[in-house]
Amino acid sequence: MAEKYLYFRGDATLGNDDDAADGSNVYPLSSFKGMESVSDTTLTLFFAQKHNSFASHDDAAFGKNDSVTLTVGTNNQKAVMQGLAEAFALSKQTFLVVADDVTGDYLVGDISAVSDFTVQADQA
Numbered sequence: 001m002a003e004k005y006l007y008f009r010g011d012a013t014l015g016n017d018d019d020a021a022d023g024s025n026v027y028p029l030s031s032f033k034g035m036e037s038v039s040d041t042t043l044t045l046f047f048a049q050k051h052n053s054f055a056s057h058d059d060a061a062f063g064k065n066d067s068v069t070l071t072v073g074t075n076n077q078k079a080v081m082q083g084l085a086e087a088f089a090l091s092k093q094t095f096l097v098v099a100d101d102v103t104g105d106y107l108v109g110d111i112s113a114v115s116d117f118t119v120q121a122d123q124a
Helices: 077-090
Strands: 005-009 024-028 032-039 042-048 065-072 095-100 111-118
Touching: 005 111, 032 077, 042 077, 065 077, 065 095, 077 095, 095 111
Parallel strands: 005 095
Antiparallel strands: 005 024, 032 042, 042 065, 065 111
């Protein structure tokens, strides 16, 4: 089975798509670690970090994750979690647009925006 990839774009201005903090980010589904409700209207998805993917246990970056925080409908985190889990598991597509603030495409209806990215810095 082909690997699935999850796409996020957090800046609503197309010209800002190259902004590392808010531009386009893609993660392989295999790097997905889980989700956490962090407020009445936000849900954070955690991924193995894109940089330092081979960090050793002695590396200062070991154990840190990349994350994408989504704005969701008030108190609808469970429904969004369920919708995402089902889409991740059942979709036949290899490229899933989870949240795109430019086009307004969201994988689950209760997602309304990407509110934050945390991409761990390269620890070369």
